[in-house]
Amino acid sequence: MSLSNIFSHLIELTSNVTDAYATVLYSSDNEKKTCHLKELFSLSPELDIPTVVPFGDGPISSVIASRKPLVIDYFNPEAAKLEIFKKIEGLKSFLLVPVIHNELEGVLAIATKEAYGFSSKLQKIVTELAEQIAWHLSEEKKPARQSENTDSSLKDLNTYLQFLGESPDKNTLTKRLVKIPTSIIKCDAIAIAKFDGKGMGTIWEHRGFAEDPSLYEMRLGRGIVGICAQSRSPIIHTSIERSLMAIFSSNENTQALNSVVTAPIMHNKQLLGVLIAGSSVKNGFSHYDLEKLTLIASGSGSSLSSMEVSNQLENEKNRDPITGIYNHRFLINYQRGISKKIFDGTAPVFFLTVQLTNLPYLYETHGVRNGDIILRGLVSLISKQVPSPRNIFKYSDNSILIMILKRNREEVTAIESRLIDLFNDNPLSVNEVSVQLQTAWGLSSYPDESKDLHELIGLSSARTAQPLKVTS
Incomplete structure (x- = not known):
């Protein structure tokens, strides 16, 4: 594999694991105090990324100076200083990682629309990928060597x-x-x-x-x-x-x-x-x-x-980085295996979707860290209140899917009512601040309504808007 293909492969791998909207690799020229565009992955035709970024006062320079990763969310004023993204386009979070072998080789910049913040585990994985990129960048700078032995x-x-x-x-x-x-x-x-x-x-x-x-x-x-x-x-x-x-x-x-x-x-x-x-x-x-x-x-x-x-x-791609539960991608990729495990042809399985309708507002009001705490609290509450056997998934940015097994409709309806009352009467407390959740609910059942996993999940999700059950 040529070096250019290696960089392309590693950037694509990084983009996949982080659900990146854009990933930019800059190689550094430490003598000229500039970073030069080396490799780019982008889902946007509108993103305007310069080919040369001088060392300056912005976030890239902070990463170069500290030699440490830097996470910037959209609400941070530093986001506007990012030299590499001239059009923000509703991006939620940015991760800048120094690319270091024996010395600084460049900076890796990642932007996502999928979530606020990057988990420490995800940052560690990206750092390991950056180390691989750094080694290849350092090898690229070495002069071509003649083979000493051609036998x-x-x-x-x-x-x-x-x-x-x-x-x-x-x-x-x-x-x-x-x-x-x-x-x-x-x-x-x-x-x-x-x-x-x-x-x-x-x-x-x-x-x-x-x-x-x-x-x-x-x-x-x-x-x-x-x-x-x-x-x-x-x-x-x-x-x-x-x-x-x-x-x-x-x-x-x-x-x-x-x-x-x-x-x-x-x-x-x-x-x-x-x-x-x-x-x-x-x-x-x-x-x-x-x-x-x-x-x-x-x-x-x-x-x-x-x-x-x-x-x-x-594994990271199949799990939500904030709550740690399996995500929508896992449901799609392992649809056949999940269906085989939970469907036996006769026993009912219920799909209950809860949508946190005011989650974007909560993130903007209380910040990324507290928004993550709220989301984890929601999943923890559901885990405690819904009896096993059950499986919980992060279906979308603000939706949680609960698969409830070995229960009849009357029992599941009671579980749903108990959860709704719980959210009505018990606001979450974050840093001693009472946080009121606004939720919408949807329910579907196997085999009465369908025998297809994807269709049942879709029905449950669609019903969250028919009508919204709001706790205010």
Whole structure:
């Protein structure tokens, strides 16, 4: 993948996880005190983004000076000083993140219309993505290097590393990792070990051993693998003395192996596993083999870390960042699985939607932080008042969907009435200020009205306006 494609991919990934309306990557020229447009994602044809931003007094300069992320909501006067957005277009929040490798490489700016503020967890994920962007920006500045060795094994190694990097998931990656081509490293057995927080090791994947190594009890600091994990350094043993050094554990049966190389699988100083290759030949590995195994382990660490970030991103995309409950996207993407789980053909399922109609006003009046507290309080109240089994989802900016199972219509109607009375009689208290909620309600039922999940949710949502039940 070329560098330009890498930047485009990372910006698109960032935009997806943050539900961004616009994402701008600027690379910095620290000598000229300017930021230059590097990559852009935007859903708006009206957004006017300059290609060069000088260091100045605005929010970008604050981020450059502090080297810390900065969140600005629409109601903050600083929003008007953003040099990169000349037309605000009803945007709710902005997140500016410094892009740093060894030194400042640029600034990443994100604007969203979807929510007020960015959760700390979402900021952490964006910061991790910014670190990846920073590394590529720093690599781009380095002069092109001539290859010192153009033999076929290096060409094969490059192809193999690309093959590993294209793995769609951890399972595929580990299976590919134990099949290192013989043109790169000649070996009779390969395994991948991982260690938990208590120092106990397990085998992730393996091939070629006389006995299943997953049967062995591995500990940090014991055996060649445990020492490699503890020291986080590659190890080569060209002639193993069985009486003196075990590979995995003292109870192992690996007598067919006479040479072993191991390399830690790392990313950002975090140990993800250990890659082990064994040969039946004494002096079967050279230090050049060790270097190649170390490079493979390093590439695998980057791939595993990226997969972990992708999994986190997927989870973040499926959850509302303010309340932590599953969102509309989750309902759409997992519609078939949800339907299979809750619909059995006969037992009723009810869909109750509550719309907080004055939420925008509450955010403007009480601020983003208190608006988030109100929203979380609403979900907490519903969770306590609606008996299980039930599922709660953030359906839209100001709507909560409740799926109520194993109840009849009379019981569900009573639950709805109790909730309405509760909101009428018990205003929420935020910082000792009484906050009155204005709500609208809608109810639909399976299988009486429909057997389609999407249609039932739509009916419930539509009925919130027929008519509004307002607590004032």
